[in-house]
Amino acid sequence: MSNTWSIFKRELKGYFATPVAYVFIVIFLFLNGLFTFQVSRIFERGQASLDVFFNWHPWLYLFLIPAVAMRLWAEERRSGTIELLLTLPVSVVQAIAGKFLAAWIFVGMALALTFPTVLTVMYLGQPDMGIIAVGYLGSFLMAGAYLSIGICMSALTKNQVVSFILAVVICLLFILAGFDVVLEAFNAWAPAWMMDAIASVSFLTHFQSIQRGVLDLADMVFFASLILGWLYACGLILDIKKAQ
Amino acid sequence: MSMIETNKLRKVFGPIEAVKGVSFRVEKGEVLGFLGPNGAGKSTVMRMLTCFLTPTSGTATIGGHDILNDSMAARRLTGYVPESNPVYGDMTTIGFLRFIAEMRGYHGKEIDERVDRAVEMCWLGDVRSQIIETLSKGFRRRVGLAQSLLHDPPVLILDEPTDGLDPNQKHEVRSLIRRMSADKSIVISTHILEEVEAVCSRAIIISNGRILEDKTPTDLKIRSRRHGAVNLVLAHGDGSIDPAAFRNLAGVREVEKVTAGDNRTHLTLFPKPGAAICGDAIGLAVEKGWQVVDARVESGDLNEVFRDITTREGERT
Ligand SMILES: Nc1ncnc2c1ncn2[C@@H]1O[C@H](COP(=O)(O)OP(=O)(O)OP(=O)(O)O)[C@@H](O)[C@H]1O
Ligand SMILES: [Mg+2]
Numbered sequence: 075m076s077n078t079w080s081i082f083k084r085e086l087k088g089y090f091a092t093p094v095a096y097v098f099i100v101i102f103l104f105l106n107g108l109f110t111f112q113v114s115r116i117f118e119r120g121q122a123s124l125d126v127f128f129n130w131h132p133w134l135y136l137f138l139i140p141a142v143a144m145r146l147w148a149e150e151r152r153s154g155t156i157e158l159l160l161t162l163p164v165s166v167v168q169a170i171a172g173k174f175l176a177a178w179i180f181v182g183m184a185l186a187l188t189f190p191t192v193l194t195v196m197y198l199g200q201p202d203m204g205i206i207a208v209g210y211l212g213s214f215l216m217a218g219a220y221l222s223i224g225i226c227m228s229a230l231t232k233n234q235v236v237s238f239i240l241a242v243v244i245c246l247l248f249i250l251a252g253f254d255v256v257l258e259a260f261n262a263w264a265p266a267w268m269m270d271a272i273a274s275v276s277f278l279t280h281f282q283s284i285q286r287g288v289l290d291l292a293d294m295v296f297f298a299s300l301i302l303g304w305l306y307a308c309g310l311i312l313d314i315k316k317a318q
Numbered sequence: 319m320s321m322i323e324t325n326k327l328r329k330v331f332g333p334i335e336a337v338k339g340v341s342f343r344v345e346k347g348e349v350l351g352f353l354g355p356n357g358a359g360k361s362t363v364m365r366m367l368t369c370f371l372t373p374t375s376g377t378a379t380i381g382g383h384d385i386l387n388d389s390m391a392a393r394r395l396t397g398y399v400p401e402s403n404p405v406y407g408d409m410t411t412i413g414f415l416r417f418i419a420e421m422r423g424y425h426g427k428e429i430d431e432r433v434d435r436a437v438e439m440c441w442l443g444d445v446r447s448q449i450i451e452t453l454s455k456g457f458r459r460r461v462g463l464a465q466s467l468l469h470d471p472p473v474l475i476l477d478e479p480t481d482g483l484d485p486n487q488k489h490e491v492r493s494l495i496r497r498m499s500a501d502k503s504i505v506i507s508t509h510i511l512e513e514v515e516a517v518c519s520r521a522i523i524i525s526n527g528r529i530l531e532d533k534t535p536t537d538l539k540i541r542s543r544r545h546g547a548v549n550l551v552l553a554h555g556d557g558s559i560d561p562a563a564f565r566n567l568a569g570v571r572e573v574e575k576v577t578a579g580d581n582r583t584h585l586t587l588f589p590k591p592g593a594a595i596c597g598d599a600i601g602l603a604v605e606k607g608w609q610v611v612d613a614r615v616e617s618g619d620l621n622e623v624f625r626d627i628t629t630r631e632g633e634r635t
Contacts, residue, residue, distance in 0.1 A: 080420040091408050154404035161368040162421045163393040317371055
């Protein structure tokens, strides 16, 4: 446990050791503001709800989170420090947990910094704070799922760009699975159970219900098991191809 | 119980069998040198010993702990400097060493004490707060070495530890290894054969994933053609000396004239196996009235033995 904590601290500090972290946070906040205020025109709508704000998150995460995750293992591979790290008395599970949690907390910080949007809707009316809290929780969980895909892809290669692209592609598949257009394309020939199966693995399907303020156990379990599943795959990849 | 004991270690990478059943033991107080041509499998053996790679078959124990079943205990006893000396470049020397100390399970004041001691042992005082990336290669090497010594491990595995160091630093690192060797088991790999003579109490020559020799450096040198050869310098020009006279001595197998470019005669006398010929040779020179300027007995040339052993193996396969 203390090893996970040490790795967690090192990684989190690592984010802030370079300007990249600040650039990331600024871009995240800027895009959030741009989409929420300029594109979705939250002011003009005059609704005291963060619906339109959360709507953009699956798309923002699509590019930003693979960028946060790409370095986690790829950099260890490139510099060879993976050999140092994994010959210390630390298990692969502990190492993955430390890195994942550091990245997740980092994204959580960026998410927390969007609080002015909450203040805005409070100014616009009387928002349901419960719904907003659930929305934030859902968004954070979904970010974890994106991250787990990112960290797994990062373990595959020593090239950060490759890891970024792989993660974006897989995350995109997880988004698209819930899209009406995509589902209609399947509709013509796929049986109903398959349609349900495809729709049920989509980030959108699960995020939308959380976003409405419904904290359904099934959705939480979906994201949690997705995270654990991808982290498990990450462990397998590291075990199998440590030295390449 | 040996500190390190390997039992038929094998490692296969796809079509390549990099290590083909390697067994050896290292006792406390020993410094074992791993020699072998590029691609022989030295680093692969070390990576298995340090639990980075899982052997395809066979196993090893570190201080009695199996590297497969009890890997965490084995790792705690081991300090390791991997081949290319990877270190976290974005950290400072101190920050990095503190991180490793934490990972080694130390807390609070003990971290400071451990780090300070390692900094002192590896002469890192001047670069304590420097970012590792900005250090010269030699200093980075020393940071890597310091990292492996933090927990004062009974087993040290160093993959080419003096690679890229200047002659002074090489010397320092070797004396450090010698100083530590009394109560540790150390395995180092190197391509510098003088290093083996300087620090190793035993040498293993590996080629193509197999152990070809496992001897003390002195015993290895006995196999050299030059072992026991006498280099004789006589204070006379070529004309007045007959090298053939030495060939008639009982222990001499062969006499070779060396061109040196001065006005003296340089001869190398090769002995028959086991014969000591220096005394006889000087005696003969005195008898003939040839003035001896210098006489030196060679202990043998490890480079020659190494070439001999590893190329012979190459021809066989
Ligand atoms: N991860 C890997 N995947 C595939 N082959 C590998 C891998 N690691 C090592 N090898 C192969 O195993 C063999 C032994 O390599 P190793 O690095 O152990 O040699 P070495 O004795 O350390 O050589 P050097 O003196 O050059 O450091 C080589 O043929 C190498 O190509
Ligand atoms: Mg090597």
